[in-house]
Amino acid sequence: MFSELLGIAIIFGATVLLAIPLGLYLATVYRGDKSWSDFLAPLERLLFRAGGIDARRGMSWQQHLMALLTINLVWFLFAMLILCTQGVLPLNPDANPSMSPDLAFNTAISFLVNCNLQHYSGESGLSYLSQVVVIMFLQFVSAATGMAACVVVFNALKEGTNEKLGNFYDYFVKSLTRVLLPIALLVALVLVFQGTPMTFAGKQPLITLQGDTTAVSRGPVAAMVAIKELGTNGGGFFGANSAHPLENPTYLTNMVENFALVLIPIAMVFALGFYLKRRRLSYMVFGVMTAGFLLLLAPTVYYEMQGNPAIAQMGTDMQLGAMEGKEIRLGAAASAYWGITNTIISCGSVNSMHDSHMPISGMSEMLGMMTNAFYGGVGVGFLNFFVFVIIAVFISGLMVGRTPELLGKKIEAREMKIAIIVALLHPLMILGGTAMAAHLYVSNPTEYAGWLANPGYHGFSEMLYEYTSAAANNGSGFEGLGDNTPFWNISTGVVLLLSRFLPVIGPVAIAGLLARKKYTPESAGTLRVDTATFGLMVFFVIWIIAALAFFPALALGPLAEHFSLY
Amino acid sequence: MKNNFASAFRLTLALLVLCCGVYPALVWGAALLAPGQGQGVQVSHKGRLVGFENVGQKFDWPEYFNSRPSAVGYAADGSGGSNKGPSNPEYLAEVNTHVAAFRQQNPSVKPGQVPVEMVTASGSGLDPHLSPAGAYAQVERVARLRGLPAERVRALVDARVQQPIFVLLGPSKVNVLQLNLALDSLSGR
Incomplete structure (x- = not known):
């Protein structure tokens, strides 16, 4: 038990320790200063030449968004094309069929938006070609898109900026060549040497020791799993994701994968401080995020290690904790830590089945996605947090009777409207979607009997979790939900799209508007945003907007289930 | 544009x-x-491919150390968990049957001592391991059915318990396939 707790403490400690130098490196790279990785500059020039791009041209916020949305559209069309025809394309040794259009729509969008809602199972639903050129490709570029958008906001907060907020392609390509590709390569090396397959050979048929016939699925797993975690996408190669013993073969690979997925989101926070030369600001942000994270982590670890009281009563030994849906080599503590890190960060890979977690753990995981700003996904986590900062600045400005200002720029009606729309979109998508699904189910339980794997409160939680996951671009699921139907594919697809692009467009627009405003030098009357008091303020704004809005829904699902068990 | x-x-x-x-x-x-x-790391026995070290396989014969319940019947080309919620009455009834069956097969195990992993399905359905307690609980049965002294079978498990990495991090475990291969060698199969 001690070794399991120590294991998760070490992962978290190592992540934070390495995120600080990585943050400094990110700031250096995005500023375009000299760094050890400059030997990659010729490669970048080659890419820019291939794209016919002048990476030195400064862009306004509108031009940034146009470039970002256009290239995303290209990726979407490309992904749809491959997924709908994979059955007849090469690199398909297991002869898996092409996807139905609604499933392809859901899958293409899901990975485009750096989510990984998977309404298919990797072993039978995708060819190796799709795994590599659609899934893995989008895991790289969608992460880089988020990082680039985040740097645009950093730029806007810099003193003395105006219309031009850097070049989108420059940030995007550098995120790939200087950060994602090198680190992914390191992670992939650890994985292959720990036994994760990297092969283009198909299934291996065999007869087991006991004489059963089976076939073991394989594939180019290691390369994909590395970027799946690092880019906080989370889409697994196999159906069971990182619970699968080939995708995550040892406790060490589990530590490395879990480390990789938390690394860049935390590093981005420190990068903010180094980039703006305001280190205290990043400590404030990091403090708020970490407090939220630990508050969700503690009950989850506790309840998973305690185990299920209903099963303990049957005369079992609960030393190991709640083992339904968990792996022996990982254990309850590492599964709980993984579950929370993957939901506060919009990664959404799983190493244990969340549907079988204890009710309070399931609720903490949902809360992680409902707030979606405690670290958050690569790049976009900070964008979400930024929205809450704007709201907190406005509210505290009103409370003390001063003009709300953020780093010398006035926050006015337009910025507030955008911030509030983005902040309220999230509960609207989640609660609206769940209400619609629950209404359909209740009015015709026989027709939709295939939806829910569990009755009662838990069945409601399955639907709530699905929309929460879609709106947070998370992608993990209460996988008991029978979600490969046109209703779920299309409704969650729409939620995914809106919930990815509006929360990117909104903060970039606010940043663009702020950048244009006159800079008022800080004085004694300025509201300081890099203090603990303001941190507390942001924390409560997040709690009120993002968590309390969901309280009634959570009371109907996980809370009710908890009190029925204990 | x-x-x-x-x-x-x-x-x-x-x-x-x-x-x-x-x-x-x-x-x-x-x-x-x-x-x-x-x-993938393949395991052969007497020149025949019998499995992958990291991929669990079904062992439900009583003279082998049994592996955990699996929601997908150890189909290594279609991994998955049961996704049963902790309060689902049907699921709890099923776990109860597993507990009763385990106690019947292993009468030496006292009430309150049934290893929880032997009555719950893993996340992947392909868990290659047991906890040491899960293996020790089956020693008496395996030894009895194979006509081997219990101490020798217990020593077999002792030798195959994998400690946490650096003795400090993560759980202890036993690889079921390797344990059963050693068991077969011991009884000359």
């Missing part, structure tokens, strides 16, 4: 070469040096 589109298209093609060509090729090349050459 038109300009953006052309750039986006051409940059995408170039990135496909880099991220989906060069990068996986490097990992693939490194995998050739790794255990199992990137094919």
Whole structure:
């Protein structure tokens, strides 16, 4: 038990320790200063030449968004094309069929938006070609898109900026060549040497020791799993994701994968401080995020290690904790830590089945996605947090009777409207979607009997979790939900799209508007945003907007289930 | 807009070469040096391929150490968990049957001592391990059915308990396939 707790403490400690130098490196790279990785500059020039791009041209916020949305559209069309025809394309040794259009729509969008809602199972639903050129490709570029958008906001907060907020392609390509590709390569090396397959050979048929016939699925797993975690996408190669013993073969690979997925989101926070030369600001942000994270982590670890009281009563030994849906080599503590890190960060890979977690753990995981700003996904986590900062600045400005200002720029009606729309979109998508699904189910339980794997409160939680996951671009699921139907594919697809692009467009627009405003030098009357008091303020704004809005829904699902068990 | 589109298209093609060509090729090349050459670590017994070290397989014969329940029947080409919620009455009834069956097969196990992993399905349905307690609880049965002294079977488990890494991090475990292979060698199969 001690070794399991120590294991998760070490992962978290190592992540934070390495995120600080990585943050400094990110700031250096995005500023375009000299760094050890400059030997990659010729490669970048080659890419820019291939794209016919002048990476030195400064862009306004509108031009940034146009470039970002256009290239995303290209990726979407490309992904749809491959997924709908994979059955007849090469690199398909297991002869898996092409996807139905609604499933392809859901899958293409899901990975485009750096989510990984998977309404298919990797072993039978995708060819190796799709795994590599659609899934893995989008895991790289969608992460880089988020990082680039985040740097645009950093730029806007810099003193003395105006219309031009850097070049989108420059940030995007550098995120790939200087950060994602090198680190992914390191992670992939650890994985292959720990036994994760990297092969283009198909299934291996065999007869087991006991004489059963089976076939073991394989594939180019290691390369994909590395970027799946690092880019906080989370889409697994196999159906069971990182619970699968080939995708995550040892406790060490589990530590490395879990480390990789938390690394860049935390590093981005420190990068903010180094980039703006305001280190205290990043400590404030990091403090708020970490407090939220630990508050969700503690009950989850506790309840998973305690185990299920209903099963303990049957005369079992609960030393190991709640083992339904968990792996022996990982254990309850590492599964709980993984579950929370993957939901506060919009990664959404799983190493244990969340549907079988204890009710309070399931609720903490949902809360992680409902707030979606405690670290958050690569790049976009900070964008979400930024929205809450704007709201907190406005509210505290009103409370003390001063003009709300953020780093010398006035926050006015337009910025507030955008911030509030983005902040309220999230509960609207989640609660609206769940209400619609629950209404359909209740009015015709026989027709939709295939939806829910569990009755009662838990069945409601399955639907709530699905929309929460879609709106947070998370992608993990209460996988008991029978979600490969046109209703779920299309409704969650729409939620995914809106919930990815509006929360990117909104903060970039606010940043663009702020950048244009006159800079008022800080004085004694300025509201300081890099203090603990303001941190507390942001924390409560997040709690009120993002968590309390969901309280009634959570009371109907996980809370009710908890009190029925204990 | 038109300009953006052309750039986006051409940059995408170039990135496909880099991220989906060069990068996986490097990992693939490194995998050739790794255990199992990137094919997965295979285990043979008497010249026959009997499994993968990391992929659990079904053991439900009583003279073998049994592996955990699996929601997918150890189908290694369709992994998955049961996704049963903790309060689902049908599920709890099923766990109760597992508990009763385990106690019947292993009468030496006292009430309150049934290892929880032997009555719950893993996340992947392919869990290759048991906890040491899960293996020890089956020693008496296996020894009895194979006509071996219990101490020798227990020593077999002792030798195959994998400690936490650096003795400090993570749980202890036993690989079921390796344990059963050793068991077969011991009884001369």
